[in-house]
Amino acid sequence: MVHIDVQNAWVEFPIFDAKTRSLKKTVIGLGKAGGKIGTDQRVPVIEALRDITLSLRHGDRLALVGHNGAGKSTLLRLLSGIYEPTRGRARIGGRVAPIFDLAVGMDPEITGYENIIIRGLFLGMTRRQMLARTDEIAEFSELGNYLSMPLRTYSVGMRIRLALGVVTSIDPEILLLDEGIGAVDAAFMVKARDRLHDLVRRSGILVFASHSDEFLRQLCDTAVWLDHGQVREQGPLREVLTSYKGFDPFVGWDGDRDDKRQNDREAVSP
Amino acid sequence: MSTLSADAYVDAPSRSWARAFADLSSGWRHRELWGHLGWQDIKQRYRRSVLGPIWITISMAVTAVALGLLYSQLFGQPLGFFLPYVTVGFIVWGFIQKCIDDGAEVFISNEGLIRHLPAPISVHVYRLVWRNILFFAHNLIVYFVMLAIFYSDRFHVGWSSLLAVPAFALLVVNGMWVGLLMGIVATRFRDIPPVAESVVQLMFFMTPIVWVYDDLLNSPRVPPGARLVEFNPFLHFVEIIRRPMLGQSFVAHYWVVAIAITVAGWLVTLLFLRNYRSRVSYWV
Numbered sequence: 001m002v003h004i005d006v007q008n009a010w011v012e013f014p015i016f017d018a019k020t021r022s023l024k025k026t027v028i029g030l031g032k033a034g035g036k037i038g039t040d041q042r043v044p045v046i047e048a049l050r051d052i053t054l055s056l057r058h059g060d061r062l063a064l065v066g067h068n069g070a071g072k073s074t075l076l077r078l079l080s081g082i083y084e085p086t087r088g089r090a091r092i093g094g095r096v097a098p099i100f101d102l103a104v105g106m107d108p109e110i111t112g113y114e115n116i117i118i119r120g121l122f123l124g125m126t127r128r129q130m131l132a133r134t135d136e137i138a139e140f141s142e143l144g145n146y147l148s149m150p151l152r153t154y155s156v157g158m159r160i161r162l163a164l165g166v167v168t169s170i171d172p173e174i175l176l177l178d179e180g181i182g183a184v185d186a187a188f189m190v191k192a193r194d195r196l197h198d199l200v201r202r203s204g205i206l207v208f209a210s211h212s213d214e215f216l217r218q219l220c221d222t223a224v225w226l227d228h229g230q231v232r233e234q235g236p237l238r239e240v241l242t243s244y245k246g247f248d249p250f251v252g253w254d255g256d257r258d259d260k261r262q263n264d265r266e267a268v269s270p
Numbered sequence: 271m272s273t274l275s276a277d278a279y280v281d282a283p284s285r286s287w288a289r290a291f292a293d294l295s296s297g298w299r300h301r302e303l304w305g306h307l308g309w310q311d312i313k314q315r316y317r318r319s320v321l322g323p324i325w326i327t328i329s330m331a332v333t334a335v336a337l338g339l340l341y342s343q344l345f346g347q348p349l350g351f352f353l354p355y356v357t358v359g360f361i362v363w364g365f366i367q368k369c370i371d372d373g374a375e376v377f378i379s380n381e382g383l384i385r386h387l388p389a390p391i392s393v394h395v396y397r398l399v400w401r402n403i404l405f406f407a408h409n410l411i412v413y414f415v416m417l418a419i420f421y422s423d424r425f426h427v428g429w430s431s432l433l434a435v436p437a438f439a440l441l442v443v444n445g446m447w448v449g450l451l452m453g454i455v456a457t458r459f460r461d462i463p464p465v466a467e468s469v470v471q472l473m474f475f476m477t478p479i480v481w482v483y484d485d486l487l488n489s490p491r492v493p494p495g496a497r498l499v500e501f502n503p504f505l506h507f508v509e510i511i512r513r514p515m516l517g518q519s520f521v522a523h524y525w526v527v528a529i530a531i532t533v534a535g536w537l538v539t540l541l542f543l544r545n546y547r548s549r550v551s552y553w554v
Contacts, residue, residue, distance in 0.1 A: 013552055016458075077551075081388040084284040096388055104386040107310065109317060118310075121303040122387050126303040154513065 002094035002173040002204045007204035009085035011049040048074040050229045056205045063216040063243050066226035071141040072209035076176045097123050097172030112147035119166045134269050141165035156183045168195050173204035184239045193218045213249040284548035297392030304397035311401045326408040334360050341480045351424040354416045358512045359411040359479035368402045369445035370470050373452035374463040381554040391550050395449035426517040433514040443505050444532050447539040454546050457553045477504045503531050
């Protein structure tokens with residue numbers, strides 16, 4: 001069974017290259033941006049995440065909101081298993097597919113096809129399994145003949161199409177998306193959204209960090225508001241966004257999601 | 271179907287033997303990944319060049335022949351023995367040097383991958399060792415050409431030459447722990463890579479590659495400190511591989527020392543892997 005259980009987890013980064021002495025004060029809050037910096041140790045430590053408790057189950061579509069440096073990307077990395085908590089514990093059960101930085105794990109000098117294979121291998125697939133999926137990925141990403149071109153000829157949006165094509169083709173159980181995917185055009189976003197919805201319904205959990213109300217609304221139903229590395233509020237997306245922003249961002253939008261989706265379809269079809 | 275993260279998921283604390291061994295075994299299961307990346311590393315280096323990876327072979331041949339010619343004249347050694355001797359020494363040394371130098375950079379240079387894709391850290395070390403095995407294989411061509419040209423009493427092969435295979439395997443097993451240990455320590459202490467590089471360079475001169483240790487021992491006036499070079503761990507690995515490849519006699523104590531180093535090295539490395547494996551993604 002797919003599950004994410006995070007209990008009182010902390011992520012603390014030691015900063016080895018900072019001048020220890022200059023930071024030897026009490027705890028300094030770095031204004032609005034960034035986590036807190038604890039300085040009682042010899043090496044300064046940035047408390048990127050503090051005392052996070054989170055439990056996700058099959059079908060959960062969680063949005064992460066918060067200002068820059070609030071810990072959204074760090075939390076995604078905690079959920080992917082890249083960072084193991086320095087205190088507390090994180091249990092992640094399920095096949096994880098992260099899309100964080102699109103340049104990583106992609107070689108600009110080799111073709112889109114080869115990059116599909118490599119990215120798949122990174123996500124735990126075999127070469128044969130990926131070869132069987134290339135047609136499907138080519139069709140979904142609409143990249144056509146570009147797939148035989150070196151990746152350096154791709155635009156950002158095209159790379160995202162490729163990355164989304166790969167992760168959605170391999171049936172991941174836990175899909176972690178960082179804000180970067182906003183660079184695709186609206187028509188493709190609708191297509192991607194439907195596919196992601198299917199994916200979550202079928203098999204798993206989606207966690208999406210973004211500043212775009214539009215994307216969050218399309219992909220998520222619950223939300224966590226992170227502030228200085230702590231969970232400030234957790235609950236239904238609209239409520240959390242309302243207290244995060246100080247107003248209801250969805251006022252005036254069509255309340256019903258399916259209607260909204262219908263509108264999108266009409267808007268993009270010529 | 272297996273995945274990196276699901277395999278790596280062992281319900282044990284971050285600092286535990288279970289997680290350390292899970293990292294190694296999960297990394298091994300992803301050999302298709304690092305196998306591919308290792309090849310990619312080599313192809314990438316010679317992209318758009320006409321001869322491609324053959325350049326590895328050519329540059330080794332040039333170095334070995336040039337230095338072989340030079341030192342055979344300086345030391346008054348027969349070329350037919352000394353050229354293959356230098357060649358094999360260089361090939362083995364190249365592997366050792368790259369495992370250590372690349373090992374110190376293995377996590378630092380893969381920072382992006384480590385921070386963006388969940389994977390056992392051993393994947394990067396397997397990739398490094400595999401890449402260096404491929405380099406070794408390319409360089410071996412020079413050895414076989416020499417064998418065809420200089421086959422003689424002092425340079426011949428027989429059944430006992432097959433001992434070179436387990437000897438190289440032992441070196442590969444050592445390459446693994448060296449890569450892991452150097453990688454972990456150097457990621458935390460960034461002064462290690464340049465230090466390692468200069469130490470390794472220095473060790474080259476203390477390893478019998480362009481000079482012959484047997485001759486030193488057999489000469490009428492053995493320098494009193496000559497035996498000290500046996501404290502050089504690299505000497506033993508070079509000897510266990512080179513001796514069978516040149517058709518020289520079997521010397522047991524080189525094997526004993528090499529195996530002892532392997533065991534000790536792995537014990538220390540496993541301890542480091544247990545304690546600091548989960549810190550690597552924080553340190554890179």
